[in-house]
Amino acid sequence: xxxxxPPAPGRPFAEVFAAVFARLAELHxxxxxxxxxxxxxxxxxxxxxxxxxxxxxxxQFVLVGRHQRCDLSVSRDRSLSLRHAVIGARxxxxxxxxxxxxxxxxxxxxxxxxxxxxxxxxxxALFVRLGGYHLFLLPTxxxxxxxxxxxxxxxxxxxxxRIYRDNRVAPRDxxxxxxxxxxxxxxxxxxxxxxxxxxxxxxxxxxxxxxAAVADxxxxxxxxxxxxxxxxxxxxxxxxLGRYDRCQLGIADDRMSRIHLLVIRDGExxxxxxxxxxxxxxxxxxxxxSARLDDGTRLVLGGEVTMRWQRASSPAGGERGTGSSS
Numbered sequence: 001x002x003x004x005x006p007p008a009p010g011r012p013f014a015e016v017f018a019a020v021f022a023r024l025a026e027l028h029x030x031x032x033x034x035x036x037x038x039x040x041x042x043x044x045x046x047x048x049x050x051x052x053x054x055x056x057x058x059x060q061f062v063l064v065g066r067h068q069r070c071d072l073s074v075s076r077d078r079s080l081s082l083r084h085a086v087i088g089a090r091x092x093x094x095x096x097x098x099x100x101x102x103x104x105x106x107x108x109x110x111x112x113x114x115x116x117x118x119x120x121x122x123x124x125a126l127f128v129r130l131g132g133y134h135l136f137l138l139p140t141x142x143x144x145x146x147x148x149x150x151x152x153x154x155x156x157x158x159x160x161x162r163i164y165r166d167n168r169v170a171p172r173d174x175x176x177x178x179x180x181x182x183x184x185x186x187x188x189x190x191x192x193x194x195x196x197x198x199x200x201x202x203x204x205x206x207x208x209x210x211x212a213a214v215a216d217x218x219x220x221x222x223x224x225x226x227x228x229x230x231x232x233x234x235x236x237x238x239x240x241l242g243r244y245d246r247c248q249l250g251i252a253d254d255r256m257s258r259i260h261l262l263v264i265r266d267g268e269x270x271x272x273x274x275x276x277x278x279x280x281x282x283x284x285x286x287x288x289x290s291a292r293l294d295d296g297t298r299l300v301l302g303g304e305v306t307m308r309w310q311r312a313s314s315p316a317g318g319e320r321g322t323g324s325s326s
Contacts, residue, residue: 010044010114011044013127013134013136014156016041016044016134017152017155017156018153018156019041019044019046020045021151021152021155023046024039024047024138025148025155027039027047027050027052028138028144028146031140033054033140033141034054034091034139034140034141034142034143035052035053035055035139036052036053036055036062036087036089036096036098036137036138036140037051037136037139037140038050038051038053038062038071038087038136038137038138039136039138040064040074040133040134040135041133041135042076042132042133043132048076049072049073049074050072051072053089055091056091058090059088059089059290060088060089061086061088061290063085063086063276064085064086065081065083065084065085065276066078066080066081066084067083067276069277069278070082070083071276072135074130074131076133077131079107079131080107080130080133081103081105081106082258083103083257083258083259083276084102084105085101085103085105085130086101086238086262086273087101087137088100088101088264088266090266090267091143094142095124095143096123096143097121098121098122098124098126098137099121100119100121100128101118101119101237101238101264102118102119103262103275104240104247104259109130110130111128111129111164112127112128112129112162121164123163124139124162124163125137125138125139125146125159125160126162126164127162145158145159145160146158146159212232212312213229213230213231213312214230214232214270214311214312215229215230215270215293215310215312216228216230216309216310216312217230217241217307218308218310219241219305219306220305220307220308221251221305221306222304226251228249229312230263235263235264235270236265237264238262238263238264239262239263239264240259240261240262240275241261241262241301242256242258242260242261242275242277243256243257243260244258249263251305253302253304253305255279255302255303255304255305256277256301256304256305257276257277257278257279259275260274260281260301260302261275261281261301261307263293269292269293270292271293272290272291272293273290274289277301278302279301279303281299281300281301281302282299282300283297283298283299283300293309294309295309295310296308
């Protein structure tokens with residue numbers, strides 16, 4: 001944990017909500033299925049892009065960035081990365097659960113109250129700022145708590161208080177979550193995770209801090225193979241695979257994107273998420289956006305690199321190197 005930076009200047013979300021209210025209301029009304037509506041408002045004045053993701057049983061992942069293959073485009077701000085962040089969305093107990101993860105961009109994201117961090121988790125609506133963009137992540141269908149009124153101000157007041165949690169550490173103010181003795185006001189909690197932007201480095205906990213070994217990843221190319229062991233702590237935050245030097249799992253192959261794949265735990269399962277790669281990820285000969293990783297799962301990355309996932313063979317909590325070649 002690090003101390004949050006002072007709030008950064010920028011238009012408050014309530015003001016931007018009012019500026020794009022008519023378009024937001026139109027979009028929200030057009031999607032009746034349970035799901036996530038993600039809207040990017042540019043410069044606090046106009047809706048620049050949006051995407052709706054229906055939600056049923058499996059979690060869905062939304063890629064955010066300047067790359068043309070991303071689901072939600074933030075291409076007008078050149079300071080943002082081609083593949084800047086990923087949104088994970090799933091339904092649990094009839095509620096929308098969201099995670100917003102920075103993909104080691106170096107600039108991170110800003111919370112609703114202006115604090116810079118790298119990852120957020122929320123129940124229900126989530127508001128995030130990336131550079132010159134305000135992102136509104138809103139539940140739809142039966143997941144939606146919104147009662148759209150005639151005015152932006154009246155509608156804004158119907159939006160439940162956003163609750164941000166760091167799932168691995170206690171809130172800075174434990175009393176902010178209220179008491180179990182009865183209902184009370186909900187206070188937003190925003191926490192910064194890992195290193196602050198500007199000092200980012202691949203998240204690789206030191207020996208003894210990684211937790212139990214979960215799985216082995218074997219990457220095979222025409223020139224050899226690499227073997228990595230992943231641990232509990234690493235999968236909670238997510239591990240990036242690609243040619244980029246800040247990826248925790250790196251491999252030099254021109255058909256691989258600089259950031260090609262995210263491996264992350266979601267609930268009880270572990271998923272491989274293609275991060276809008278240029279040459280794609282396939283399973284069983286079919287191009288996939290995401291795939292649940294079970295013992296023996298094989299994926300082909302960029303058409304050339306074979307990835308094999310298998311349950312860790314090393315003792316629980318054991319440490320192995322970051323990779324080995326043969």
